[in-house]
Amino acid sequence: MLQTVSEPRTIGAAQLAAYRFMLRARLLDDKFAALYRAGKIHGGVFLGRGQEALSAAIGVSLKKTDVFAPLIRDAAGRLAFGETILDAVRTYLGSALGPMRGRDGNVHRGRPQDGCLPMISHLGAMISVVNGVLFARRMKGVTGLVGAACLGEGATSTGSFHEALNQAAVEKLPLVLVVANNQYAYSTPNDRQFACADLADKAVGYGVEAHSVVGNDLAACLDVVSHAVARARAGHGPQLIVANLLRLCGHGEHDDAGYIVPELKNSPLGRDCLKLAEEFLLQEKIADRAQLAVWRSEAIREIEDAVAQVQREPLPDPFAENWTALSTENLAEGRE
Amino acid sequence: MSITYLEAIREAQARALREDPRVFIYGQDVGAFGGAFKATKNLQKEFPGRVLDAPISEDAIVGLAVGAAIEGLRPIIEMQFADFSTVGFNQIVNQAATLFWRTQVVCPITVRLPFGGTSGSGPFHSQCIEAIYAHYPGVIVVTPATVEDAYSMLLAAVATNDPVIFCEHKFLYYHLKAEKLPSEALPIGKARIAREGRDLTIVTYSAMVHEALAAATELATEGWEIEVVDLRSVKPLDTDTIIASVARTGRLLCVGEAWPWGGVTAEVIARVTAEGYGLLDAPPQRLNAKDTPVPYHPNLWAAHRPTSRSVAAAARNLLRT
Numbered sequence A: 001m002l003q004t005v006s007e008p009r010t011i012g013a014a015q016l017a018a019y020r021f022m023l024r025a026r027l028l029d030d031k032f033a034a035l036y037r038a039g040k041i042h043g044g045v046f047l048g049r050g051q052e053a054l055s056a057a058i059g060v061s062l063k064k065t066d067v068f069a070p071l072i073r074d075a076a077g078r079l080a081f082g083e084t085i086l087d088a089v090r091t092y093l094g095s096a097l098g099p100m101r102g103r104d105g106n107v108h109r110g111r112p113q114d115g116c117l118p119m120i121s122h123l124g125a126m127i128s129v130v131n132g133v134l135f136a137r138r139m140k141g142v143t144g145l146v147g148a149a150c151l152g153e154g155a156t157s158t159g160s161f162h163e164a165l166n167q168a169a170v171e172k173l174p175l176v177l178v179v180a181n182n183q184y185a186y187s188t189p190n191d192r193q194f195a196c197a198d199l200a201d202k203a204v205g206y207g208v209e210a211h212s213v214v215g216n217d218l219a220a221c222l223d224v225v226s227h228a229v230a231r232a233r234a235g236h237g238p239q240l241i242v243a244n245l246l247r248l249c250g251h252g253e254h255d256d257a258g259y260i261v262p263e264l265k266n267s268p269l270g271r272d273c274l275k276l277a278e279e280f281l282l283q284e285k286i287a288d289r290a291q292l293a294v295w296r297s298e299a300i301r302e303i304e305d306a307v308a309q310v311q312r313e314p315l316p317d318p319f320a321e322n323w324t325a326l327s328t329e330n331l332a333e334g335r336e
Numbered sequence B: 001m002s003i004t005y006l007e008a009i010r011e012a013q014a015r016a017l018r019e020d021p022r023v024f025i026y027g028q029d030v031g032a033f034g035g036a037f038k039a040t041k042n043l044q045k046e047f048p049g050r051v052l053d054a055p056i057s058e059d060a061i062v063g064l065a066v067g068a069a070i071e072g073l074r075p076i077i078e079m080q081f082a083d084f085s086t087v088g089f090n091q092i093v094n095q096a097a098t099l100f101w102r103t104q105v106v107c108p109i110t111v112r113l114p115f116g117g118t119s120g121s122g123p124f125h126s127q128c129i130e131a132i133y134a135h136y137p138g139v140i141v142v143t144p145a146t147v148e149d150a151y152s153m154l155l156a157a158v159a160t161n162d163p164v165i166f167c168e169h170k171f172l173y174y175h176l177k178a179e180k181l182p183s184e185a186l187p188i189g190k191a192r193i194a195r196e197g198r199d200l201t202i203v204t205y206s207a208m209v210h211e212a213l214a215a216a217t218e219l220a221t222e223g224w225e226i227e228v229v230d231l232r233s234v235k236p237l238d239t240d241t242i243i244a245s246v247a248r249t250g251r252l253l254c255v256g257e258a259w260p261w262g263g264v265t266a267e268v269i270a271r272v273t274a275e276g277y278g279l280l281d282a283p284p285q286r287l288n289a290k291d292t293p294v295p296y297h298p299n300l301w302a303a304h305r306p307t308s309r310s311v312a313a314a315a316r317n318l319l320r321t
């Protein structure tokens, strides 16, 4: 594993930048949870609580010209990659003006034209799509590019994960595959999901470089993720990152997560990455409490403004809706 | 006492586990958690070692079930959502569905698919994919519309020596209730007259039975007597009951929540026009979901799927021709 030698000042700056995305993501998630409880959101709400450090580290390690396939717990990484709070709110509230126009909702959002791929629900399915984008850009002569795909440990059990990782290795694609091992896939604990000691061990079988990291330690996540991204960018092929952490919420907001055992909650994995990051910033005197409070209230205002704006926006109108799934309009059947 | 559609599914599984030691349940989160919808609640505790959490590996889940069936067991597979069964599609339609035909070894697996639209569920948690399974030889596809059928048809599915795709509609899970579980039932393959009428036949299945019944109630206030046929199983399809109904009414409207291209409604109309052309007083019609993925927002979703209102409107049009 890499020994990063950076100046403390730059480490502090990177942490600060990542922290602010973490904070905004946490507060945005909190708002979605509140709206869900108030019955203002149709369908499910899925939070990234406890996974913001890892997710933000991915987002800040990517360039805007890279490709990113976030998953359900990546509000922080999305913001860091460039998704707006407005896009997130519009998708959750079904605004006709959002990127998904009410056709898809919640975490199923993205802008492929901007390199942010919109997840489908089927786990593992996004990885090979990232491969395809990387493959095509290489064909087009674009170099120096990286693609990151996120997934949970549960999704490593899909055939899609194995097929796509092998494919990326065969093609030597600059794929960074980030597994957030949050100890549970919905209710299923790791011992019913996989039997290897460390998920990072999967990499060797595919001839892929692997990295492990403590997922609630922002400094460690920044180190490891930026290193893996740099390795991929430099032509060393796919990189598998496995982050160990704990989901600090239910699978979705409908779920009380009663199955998460207290031993895990009380273990170091159960520590909140956002609090840890704040402690670090205070301790290193990168920010003081007053400054943290300002950032928090700024973020809350930004989120509240977005929600207030979106709540006044038009909802999708079935009579104005173009009821076809084809772009080739003259070949679309059955339009009314 | 009253029992919901979902509880009936749980009770049927409990009874199957109790009465037949060859039965086991395998699927994501079905164990201690009791399943994403709680259809296997407490079953792991009641039947230790026979209700097992699976990894997120639909292909391997179905493959394991086929292997166990070859060994004489009777697995019940729960897909977390029907939509994800496409990941296990190959094992269902190429492995399970061909086994008996190729080898004379039976493949008694039951694959439970929580399917169909509910508000806010979006394109990947709403799909109706009964027709793609029904297209393949070697599988049975059932679509219970009532609490009683959910119970008895699941038991029948487990007892059947062929792969059964058990399509349980999520929209019916909680609000559909019955007083008690049935002690007898129609066999798989027999349709049911859900409401008698003489002016028009609506053939439908699963959640759309209830939309059709509501439409029939509405049309009754206008003086029309609508007959509603609940298919119960879409493969095999009970052509006799359908034709007999059309013989009484002379008009056929076929309603399905699935997409319009091909599918169950097209199959019904093809059979009625081929075998009962002379019985029809008007061209048979069908009403399906629109030909797009299932939209997330309720405004769009309500317009995407047939509802009692659109069923009534389609019936009115047909009654006027």
Ligand SMILES: Cc1ncc(C[n+]2csc(CCOP(=O)(O)OP(=O)(O)O)c2C)c(N)n1
Pocket (backbone or CB within 6 Å): A072, A073, A121, A122, A123, A151, A152, A153, A154, A155, A156, A158, A180, A182, A184, A185, A186, A247, A251, B028, B056, B058, B080, B084, B087
């Ligand atoms: C192919 C497939 N099967 C089942 C599901 C249903 N499902 C949604 S999330 C989930 C658990 C995911 O666990 P994990 O990959 O560890 O991610 P986490 O939720 O822990 O972040 C399951 C089983 C799915 N989305 N896709």
